[in-house]
Amino acid sequence: MTKMLPLEDGYMIIPEGGGEAVRLLGSYSKAADKTYFPIRKLCPVTAEPVETVDLSPEGMLYSWSFIRMPVMGRRKLDESGGQGIGQIDLPEGVRIQAPIDGRIGDWTIGMKMRLAPHPVVTDDDGTHYCGFKFVPVRAEQ
Amino acid sequence: MNRDVYVIGVGMHRFTKEHIPLRDMYFTAGMAALNDAGIKFRDIGSLYNGYIGGAMMEGMGYAKDLGLTGVPVVHVENASATGSSAFREAAWAVSGGAADVAMALGFDDMMRLRMGRKAPRTPGGKRLPSMENLMLPAGFFAMWAVRRMHERGTTIETFAKIAAKNWNHGRFNPMAQRRADHEVTAEEVMASEMVAYPHTAMMACAMGAGAACAIVATEEWARKHAQGRPMVKVAASQSQSEHYTEGHVFMGAVVGPPSLTQITSRLAYEEAGIGPDELSLVHVHDAFPIEELMYYELLGICGEGEGDRLVHDGETAMGGRIPFSTDGGLTARGHPGGPTGLAQIWDATRQLRGEQGKMQVDGAHTALAHMMGAGSICLVHMLQRV
Numbered sequence: 001m002t003k004m005l006p007l008e009d010g011y012m013i014i015p016e017g018g019g020e021a022v023r024l025l026g027s028y029s030k031a032a033d034k035t036y037f038p039i040r041k042l043c044p045v046t047a048e049p050v051e052t053v054d055l056s057p058e059g060m061l062y063s064w065s066f067i068r069m070p071v072m073g074r075r076k077l078d079e080s081g082g083q084g085i086g087q088i089d090l091p092e093g094v095r096i097q098a099p100i101d102g103r104i105g106d107w108t109i110g111m112k113m114r115l116a117p118h119p120v121v122t123d124d125d126g127t128h129y130c131g132f133k134f135v136p137v138r139a140e141q
Numbered sequence: 142m143n144r145d146v147y148v149i150g151v152g153m154h155r156f157t158k159e160h161i162p163l164r165d166m167y168f169t170a171g172m173a174a175l176n177d178a179g180i181k182f183r184d185i186g187s188l189y190n191g192y193i194g195g196a197m198m199e200g201m202g203y204a205k206d207l208g209l210t211g212v213p214v215v216h217v218e219n220a221s222a223t224g225s226s227a228f229r230e231a232a233w234a235v236s237g238g239a240a241d242v243a244m245a246l247g248f249d250d251m252m253r254l255r256m257g258r259k260a261p262r263t264p265g266g267k268r269l270p271s272m273e274n275l276m277l278p279a280g281f282f283a284m285w286a287v288r289r290m291h292e293r294g295t296t297i298e299t300f301a302k303i304a305a306k307n308w309n310h311g312r313f314n315p316m317a318q319r320r321a322d323h324e325v326t327a328e329e330v331m332a333s334e335m336v337a338y339p340h341t342a343m344m345a346c347a348m349g350a351g352a353a354c355a356i357v358a359t360e361e362w363a364r365k366h367a368q369g370r371p372m373v374k375v376a377a378s379q380s381q382s383e384h385y386t387e388g389h390v391f392m393g394a395v396v397g398p399p400s401l402t403q404i405t406s407r408l409a410y411e412e413a414g415i416g417p418d419e420l421s422l423v424h425v426h427d428a429f430p431i432e433e434l435m436y437y438e439l440l441g442i443c444g445e446g447e448g449d450r451l452v453h454d455g456e457t458a459m460g461g462r463i464p465f466s467t468d469g470g471l472t473a474r475g476h477p478g479g480p481t482g483l484a485q486i487w488d489a490t491r492q493l494r495g496e497q498g499k500m501q502v503d504g505a506h507t508a509l510a511h512m513m514g515a516g517s518i519c520l521v522h523m524l525q526r527v
Contacts, residue, residue: 008272034385038272038392045385062388063291065283067337072270085280087288087390095388097281104338109291124265131272 003127004117011038012132013054014117022117024055024132026094035092057115058137059090064100064107071099072120072131088113088134099133112137142236142412146375147363148524149242149356150178151487156318156351156475158252163195163350167203167248170352170480174244175207178356179366182208185356186240191217191227191247192479194254203248221426222514223247224353225482229378229520231357242358249479250350273392278428278515279345281395283337286431290339295434297339299449301327303430304344304472306458311469313499316484318347318475337429346428346471353483355490370494376413376507377523381405382516396426397517402439406511409521410441417441420463421505422492424485426513427470433457436511437465464502467492482520485510493526 004014012024027036027050029043035053036044043050068082084107086100099118100107118133152173154166175182190200201214219226224247231243260268289295308325311317325343333343363372383389386398410416417440425440427433437448442463451457457465468474468488471481489508491497510522 006272007269011272036389036391040391063284063288065280065287065338067277067280067283068335069277069279069337085284087284089388093387095390097284097390097393109288121263121267121269123263123267127263129263129267129269131270 004119004130005127007120007129007131014130021057022115022132023057024096024115026053026055026092027051028053035094037094037096055092055094056090059088059096059113059134061100061107061109061111061113062087062089062095063109066104072118086113086134101133101135106136142232142375142378144236144238145360146232146235146357147360148373148375148486148490149358149363149366150174150180151356151490152177152354153316153480153484153487154352155316156347156349156477156484158318158349161350163248163250163352164203164206166350166352167200167246168206170248170354171207171244171246174354174356179368180242180356183210184242185210185212185244187231187234187243188212188214189217189227189230189243189245190214191223191245191483192249193218193220193223194249194478200246200248219518220514220516221428221476221478222482222512222518222520223249223479224484225510225512225520225522226380226514226518228355228357228483228486228522229380231355232375232378235357235359242356242362244354244356245483246352246354247480247483248352249477251348251476251478252350254478278395279337279340281393282429282431283340285435286339286429289431289434293446293449295449297331298327299434299452300339300344300430301330301341302452303427303433304330307427307466307470307472308343310459310467310500311473314468314474316487317469317473318349318351319469319473340429340431344430344472347473347475349475349477351475351477351480351484353480353487355483355486371526373490373493374525374527375522376415376525377409377521379405379408379412380518380520381408382518395515395517396513399435399439401517401519402436402511402513405519405521406440406509409509409523413523413525415507415523415525420507420509422467422489422502422508423463423465424467424470424489424508424510425465426511427466427472428476433465433470440509440511459502467497467500467502482510482512485512486522486524489524493524
């Protein structure tokens, strides 16, 4: 099975074997009862300690665009002519920005989106180094 | 501010995509400001160089072309707000008594920028981009625009009208990077290539190179060097980084939450004792038209949700109630980075002195200059003719 690793540590977990869902890592502040992404060293509101938590893999699309720019890790536009991007609100009160699957017409503000790994660089041994993206749940079904 | 501060000289090298050595542009802008003020470089008590990219001590090297006077020189960097931040440092140096005369000189070439870190590599030697580089400014502001369309029913035509206005303001600015040879229409803007829905290429700010300079001084110096012109007082200088908001975006938030502009401008109005209804003209970080539209409301120029009406009624165009981006703004005058905020001060100062010819706002007495810096930071300066 193809091995997938995060581009950088501390942002997401990609479980081996594909049995579990990919998830983002955030920080929860008990003092403020707020969650943040990515991980904070202290609560930015209270300056109290925070604990690392897994964030929900699904959220709602807050906004989107389609930009005429190569996808991350590429220097040239591919045949799609660009990429979708979105802001996704997770139930914890966190807003995430990420590439989104699809094209103009596929997205509606408020629609459900699901986190997925986003291979950016593939090494010579076949290992995929991944960022993350969101996929419209409707399109998956 | 502890002591009143005045702008006594401004100068620019035009913004351009041509390759002109930055050292030459730096010198041109600096000498233009010194000549405008009627002073010599030896009179400068503190110098703040603003640039984003570039080599270590680059500005220090360029400053030697102006003279070796022993003046303290500091490099200021705050992304797009670099020039505005250099201006604020200069103003505070005078206000605080560290210098009687201070210079802020911004220069840059956006095409040379190398943002971010040295990339780590895979075991196979392939470069790994940073997670933090997931979002580009064009995409970030486009998502503001799509959300605005969803919440307020704003149309692409509204964005196009804002951009066309700024292209047309830039037509008469000799320092502008984009000087259209005809009246630009909203239809033309909408017909240009879509780069980040709903923004087209003609809605995106012009990226290039350039330099701009402002010299600030005490009231005594300002009176001595007024040369019969109205004096221009720095009525407010405010800067804020982000405050936490619900749904706060930490990663890839180019300019932080919209409330940043609201908070900073309210502090500026309070400092100046001047409200938004008393402004003659406004400069904003109009990298994309959604920004200018939202800043109408966040700066208190109109009520929430009323920005679209301002555009369609022409209230923010030359001749309107409150002209925005009178020199073409980032859209047409350009956005080289380091000097951008100082180009706003160049136009605002000359507007208040009644020197802007075809760009002149009749009877201009108070100007507001707003700038955002990625990361993010907001600066608001208010200048007043006295």
